[in-house]
Amino acid sequence: MDYFNEKKTVLRMADTPEKIKALERIITSADAHNDVEIGRWARDFLIDVCLTVGFPKKQLQAFSWLISKWEGEDNDVYIDTEDLLWKYKWVSEHVPTFDEVSKAQIDGLLDDMRVKFEQENYSLRPYYKVCTLAAMRMGDVKKAKELFEKWSNTKEDVLNDCTVCERQDQLHYYYFVKDYEAAKKKAKPIIEGKQRCAEVPHLTYGIMALTYLALGDAEMAQQCFDKGYPLVEQQSSLIPPLGQLLRYLVATNQTEKAREVIDTNLETVLQAEGGLDRLIFLQAAYPLFDREKEADLVEMTEALTAKFDARNENSYYQDCLNAY
Structure with missing residues (x-):
């Protein structure tokens, strides 16, 4: 055969x-x-x-x-049960990025993950972590804070992510709740090159460029862009950090470089399966879109924004767009 x-x-x-x-x-x-x-x-x-x-x-x-x-x-x-439950973390983490998946379906999948982890006598720490990340992707700050406490206070076991991945997701949470000093502190070993993993620091530099910018450290913010962009350019699995780096360029009025990033990566972004990945990049690019020549991209950005907010039952992504 x-x-x-x-x-x-x-x-x-x-x-x-x-x-x-x-x-x-x-x-x-x-x-x-x-x-x-x-x-x-x-x-x-x-x-x-x-x-x-x-x-x-x-x-x-x-x-x-x-x-x-x-x-x-x-x-x-x-x-293999242990391998299957390990992969359940990956799948559950990505499901909220699909605009066609309802809130009830996301909740159902996460609940099924919990049941299976309990059934097989594994710690619920990975479950609480994935739920925290889901709440963040769905723009629910209050729920993310509640879940982060459960994640932080639940014991680890063999299904816990590695130390570096755990640190990356924790600093992402601190950035999400705008605790920039905590994000900076948590990111320190990664930024200094003392810790790395398969997708770290790839996932780190975009968040930290914006974090350092918020803290007024322009030099470190630019260093994060310079080091981070080559790692994520035209990488379909790394569109969120790419969008964060683009947002940094727009926020610092580096318009020519931002336009170059848009032109280089737009095809990769539009082919992405996750609508939220597309939205993060498109919202970052939104202020630079030509309202006549790129009307389709403007319309796509606004439609995705409305669709995710309707699904999530809040105005989180519209508020992000309005911030421009």
């Missing part, structure tokens, strides 16, 4: 959209031949690659299949 040979080829490929297409072909062929084990392997691998390349919807589809197999009474394939 051809998909056996394609599996060997995939193992030698770098993480790219082409690798995702190859894995999808393997899944289609494996399903057609009722080869459940290869189908499981390809979906499991696809989830990992999507995290790097930036296709959260494809990730969710593959994860849904794994969950259904894990839950099934007539289980015809082995699913």
Whole structure:
């Protein structure tokens, strides 16, 4: 069967959209031949690659299949429970970025995550963390603060994220609630190069450029842009920090550079699966859009803003847009 040979080829490929297409072909062929084990392997691998390349919807589809197999009474394939719950964190974290997913659906998914973690006797610390990040993405400051306390005060176990990723998400929270001094303190080991991970400091520099700017440290803010932009340029899985860096340029009147960033990255942004990722970048670019020549981008930004606020039942993203 051809998909056996394609599996060997995939193992030698770098993480790219082409690798995702190859894995999808393997899944289609494996399903057609009722080869459940290869189908499981390809979906499991696809989830990992999507995290790097930036296709959260494809990730969710593959994860849904794994969950259904894990839950099934007539289980015809082995699913590693600990690995599955680890991946549940990734999927749950991205779901609020989809504008077509309702608030009730997000709440339902998060509740299902909680039930499964409790059922398997794992700590709820990762659950509270993901819920905090969901509240932040949905612009609910009060709920984020309540959940952050639960996240901070719940014990760790083997499903807790690494120290660096945990620090990154904590400094993001402090930025979100505008505790800029706390964000600066939490980010210090990362900014000084003492701690790093797969996506850190990639995720850090955008937040910290805006944090240092808010604290009046123009030199450090510019350093964050200079170091951060090469890490996220045209990276579909890193559009939020790209948008934050663009917002920094606009806020500091570096219009020519900001226009260059928009032109270089716009195609990548418009192809993003997560509507919120697009919105973060588009809102940052919004003040520079030509109201006649780029009317479609203006309309897209305003429509996405309204759609997310309607879903989230608040005016958080409209308030962000009005801040310009």
